[in-house]
Amino acid sequence: MLNIALPKGRLGEKAYKLLEEIGYRCEEFDSGKRKLIFTDKKNEVSYFWVKPSDVAIYVERGAADVGVVGKDILLEQDPDVYELEDLKMGICRMAVAAKKDFEDDTDKVLRVATKFVNIAKRYYEGMGRQIDVIKLNGSIELAPILGLSDVIVDIVETGSTLKENDLEVKDVIFPVSARLIAGKAAYRFKNEEIGRLLMRVREVLNDKD
Amino acid sequence: MPSLLKGIERFFENGGDGQTLPLRLSALFSSYGYKKYRMSRFEEYSLYAENFDFLAGSNVITFGGEGGKLLALRPDVTLSIAKNTKATRTSGEKVYYHESVYRQARGNLGYEEIDQMGVESIGEVDLLTISEQVELILKSLSMLSREYSLDVSHSGLVHGMVSQLGLSAPAKARVYECIKRKSIHAFGHVMDREGVDEVKAAKVRRMIELSGPIDEVLPELGALIMGEEAAAAYVQLMALSHEAARMQGGDRLRVDLSIFNHLDYYNGVIFNGFIKEYPKAVVVGGQYDKLLEKLGKDAQALGFAINLGAAPAIHRRPADIVLLYDESDSVFGVLEQANKLREKGKTVIVAKSEEGIAAAKAYIYRDGELEEKR
Numbered sequence: 352m353l354n355i356a357l358p359k360g361r362l363g364e365k366a367y368k369l370l371e372e373i374g375y376r377c378e379e380f381d382s383g384k385r386k387l388i389f390t391d392k393k394n395e396v397s398y399f400w401v402k403p404s405d406v407a408i409y410v411e412r413g414a415a416d417v418g419v420v421g422k423d424i425l426l427e428q429d430p431d432v433y434e435l436e437d438l439k440m441g442i443c444r445m446a447v448a449a450k451k452d453f454e455d456d457t458d459k460v461l462r463v464a465t466k467f468v469n470i471a472k473r474y475y476e477g478m479g480r481q482i483d484v485i486k487l488n489g490s491i492e493l494a495p496i497l498g499l500s501d502v503i504v505d506i507v508e509t510g511s512t513l514k515e516n517d518l519e520v521k522d523v524i525f526p527v528s529a530r531l532i533a534g535k536a537a538y539r540f541k542n543e544e545i546g547r548l549l550m551r552v553r554e555v556l557n558d559k560d
Numbered sequence: 561m562p563s564l565l566k567g568i569e570r571f572f573e574n575g576g577d578g579q580t581l582p583l584r585l586s587a588l589f590s591s592y593g594y595k596k597y598r599m600s601r602f603e604e605y606s607l608y609a610e611n612f613d614f615l616a617g618s619n620v621i622t623f624g625g626e627g628g629k630l631l632a633l634r635p636d637v638t639l640s641i642a643k644n645t646k647a648t649r650t651s652g653e654k655v656y657y658h659e660s661v662y663r664q665a666r667g668n669l670g671y672e673e674i675d676q677m678g679v680e681s682i683g684e685v686d687l688l689t690i691s692e693q694v695e696l697i698l699k700s701l702s703m704l705s706r707e708y709s710l711d712v713s714h715s716g717l718v719h720g721m722v723s724q725l726g727l728s729a730p731a732k733a734r735v736y737e738c739i740k741r742k743s744i745h746a747f748g749h750v751m752d753r754e755g756v757d758e759v760k761a762a763k764v765r766r767m768i769e770l771s772g773p774i775d776e777v778l779p780e781l782g783a784l785i786m787g788e789e790a791a792a793a794y795v796q797l798m799a800l801s802h803e804a805a806r807m808q809g810g811d812r813l814r815v816d817l818s819i820f821n822h823l824d825y826y827n828g829v830i831f832n833g834f835i836k837e838y839p840k841a842v843v844v845g846g847q848y849d850k851l852l853e854k855l856g857k858d859a860q861a862l863g864f865a866i867n868l869g870a871a872p873a874i875h876r877r878p879a880d881i882v883l884l885y886d887e888s889d890s891v892f893g894v895l896e897q898a899n900k901l902r903e904k905g906k907t908v909i910v911a912k913s914e915e916g917i918a919a920a921k922a923y924i925y926r927d928g929e930l931e932e933k934r
Contacts, residue, residue, distance in 0.1 A: 413839025431840060433818070437745040536839045538742075539709050539814065542771065 352395050353544050356410055356418035358403035362441040362529055366419040367398070369438065373551035395544075407432060407532060416537035417545060423506055423527045427467045433533045435549050439556060441529040443508040445470060447522040450495050453502065464494030465504040474504065474524050492516045581868065582658050584703055585677050589656035592696060594679050597655035599640050601662075605630040607639055611825070611854065619664035621671060633662035638680060638863055642851055645682050647859050652683020678845070678865035685847055685860040687796070690829055691803040693862055697833055697843055698809035700866055704842060705835035708809075711816045712774065713830040714797055715846070718820050720789030721764050725756050739768050742818050760786060767817050774801045777815040796829065825851040831864050838870040880906040882919035884933065893928050 355370065357363040367380060377391040377398055390397040399415055406420040407430040417435075423445055425434060445467070455461070457480070464485040465471045475482045485500050492512055494500040506527060507513060507520055531552060533545050586596070608620045625631035634640060637659050647653035656679040665672045679696060681689050694710065701708035722735055731754050738747035744765060751761040763784040770777050778794075778801055785794050797815065804810040819832040819841075826846050833843025845864025852859050881901055885894045898908045914922055914933075922933040 411839065433742040434746070435742055435744075534839050535841065536834045536836065538771070539711070539816075539834050540707065540836045 352390075352392075352397055353417065353541065353548065354397045354399065354415045356399045356401050356406045356415035358406050358419060358421075359400055360403065362403065362421070363400065363419065365440050366438065366529060369440070369552065369555060370396075370548075373548075373555055375548070404428075410532050410534045410537075413534050413536055415534070416541055417531060417533045417548065419529050420532055421506075421527055421529055422525070423467065423470070425530060425532070426525070427469050429469070430532075431535065433535065433538055434530050435533055435545075436531040436552055436556070438529040438531055438552070439559070441527070443506050443527045444520075445504070445524040445527055446507045446520045447474075447502050447504055447524065448492075448495075448507065448513050448518050448520050449502040451517055451519050453495070453521070455501075461502065462500040463502055463504055464491055464500035466491060467504055470524065471504040492518060581703060582677060585700055585866070586656070586658065588696065588699055588703075589679055592654070592692065594654045594656040594681075597641060597657045597680075599634070599637070599644075599657070599659065601634055601660070602631045603634050603640055605632040607643060608632055608635065611639055611851070621662050621664060634659070635661055635663050637661060637676065637678060637865065638848070639851070641680050641863075642682070642848070642855055642857070642861065645852075645857065645859070647682040647857075649684050649859050652681065652859070654681050654683075655679070675868040676865050677868055678863060680861060680863035682852070682857075682859050682861040685828065685849070685862045687799050687803065689862055690796075690800055690847075691807075693845070693864060694800065694804055694813070694831075695807050697831060697845070697864055698807060698812060701812070701833050701835060701843065702809055704866075704870070705837055707836035709812045709814050709834050710809075710843070711814045711819055711832045711834065711841075712797065712800065713815065713817050713819045713832075714793040715820055715823055715826045715828060715830060716793035717785075717790045717797070718767075718817055719823055720787045720791070720793060721767055721785070723789065724760055724786040725751075725754075725764060727754055727756070735764075736820075736823075739820070740818055742768055742771075744768060771816040771818070772814060773811070774804065774813045774815050781815065793828075800829065821846055821848075825854070828862070833864075833866075835870065842867050842870045879909045879917070879919040880921065881908045882914055882917050882922045883908055883910045883925060883930070884912065884914065884922060885910065885925045886912060889925050890928070894925050897923075897925060897928075897930055 357366055374394065375396045376394055377389045377396055380389045380398060387400050388397060399409060401409055403421065404424055406418040407424055407428050409415040410418040411430040411432050419438065421441055461480060461482045462485060463471050463482045464487050466487060468484050468486050471484055485494065487494060491503045491505045494503055495518065496516060502521065510520060513519060538545055605620065605622050620635050621633040622630055637657050641655060645653055658677045661674045661676050663672055681693065697710055701710060718739060722732060727735060731750055734750050735747065738750065747765055747768060763786060767784055770781055778798060782794060785791050804813045820830055825848050827849050828847030830846035831843060832841040835842055843864055843866050847862045849860045852861050883898050894910060898910050901908045909917055909919060911917055923930040924933050
């Protein structure tokens, strides 16, 4: 039995479709239901439907053998897991954004609003820039509009939310996409199952290329 | 008396209640001639500041000591032993320890105290030293779980292979990260960006993927080896494989090159032990001659540490028998029957119902006799 943690939402649904395509179908799987665990004994698979930022924790702690998680979460949390494949879905960018007329005054401490505190700290440390990190949990775009911060560090997909709020991307930190991860003990004790899953995923990804 | 001894023996064989594990490990290490090493909980912070990378980024808990000295709650035992050892290549030292180490938990979630046991062999490290420690790890792991594996890797092999790619220092650091994460896709991006020779890149790529029993992986790994450093390391792994084949539990030995420690400190074989019940490595270790060199010592060193914090969950094994009674039964009779079973070496729980009790068999007490419950 392979235990797979999927992120709730669109990315999880896409990931499930990919896994279903390669033989990990779960008869009763329905992302719309309130149920959180779906098991298919015939296909020897169990899916856990968890908050996107929790997927890596489930895998790292051994509650799930493998999982699908965004590169943004991996770089923010730095979990002790294997990052086996880039699933090439959920593609977006981690970016610095600010009001269109924002001009950086390097003489001042830069106020940065973000959910991704570690990523923001590392990025500005690399530039030798002193920052004041403002940790927010949502509606990050609001911060520069209300003068709470100078810039934001956040995920940008199409950029339409930024545009609607008179903001724009000032710098791209790194590209983001979904990754297939595996727990370290699971990789040893379920090596064949995880190896088979990985091989099938790669076959589908190569076909799509 | 012999039956009591048999019971004690069996208690230990079954892992006791988890508290006995350190005693059993101590007995094991002592039987190989390792001497118990005790140390203070505190160490001068400068030792860790100078060797920060050895701690793999662990945050140290510090406080002010006498005379303005900055002290630290010990985050690691090996560094202290290495600092204090008087061993040389010709006059070795074998020690084991059972100590707590203190670290800041990841994600700023407070502090953690880790109950750790380990062994260090300082002096000369040859095939016998390595084989002996592999044997000790296998025996230790078998005390922790029925399902265990010991992964070995080699710093020289990984370093030697990566050196052949002719990369800049930052690109090399990215490649090591890819190896640790088993990220073939990210490795491919680095190779493309750096324009590395395809044949060489393909060999390292396959090396990253390899993971499995030592006798299956080594032949394939042999065909990938590039350069003298990797070749020498490979010969050492082959020799170890040959010896391990004759060890009890030797079939649990695997090769996985994703496990490697900081190359400024480690230079030889590396160990990671896993058990099915715990999500991360419960045993970590390896050869760390370079640390001793940094500390100005003329000796080689090999050691490993076991995270005993992983143990309690493992030792909740079921009792052999639950003996069921009710209030009308003779107390003396019930206790007498339970003791008869215990004298046969069985673990017996006396209870009114089976609810919440894990036991292999259930017996019902009836008028001085026991009847097996179906």
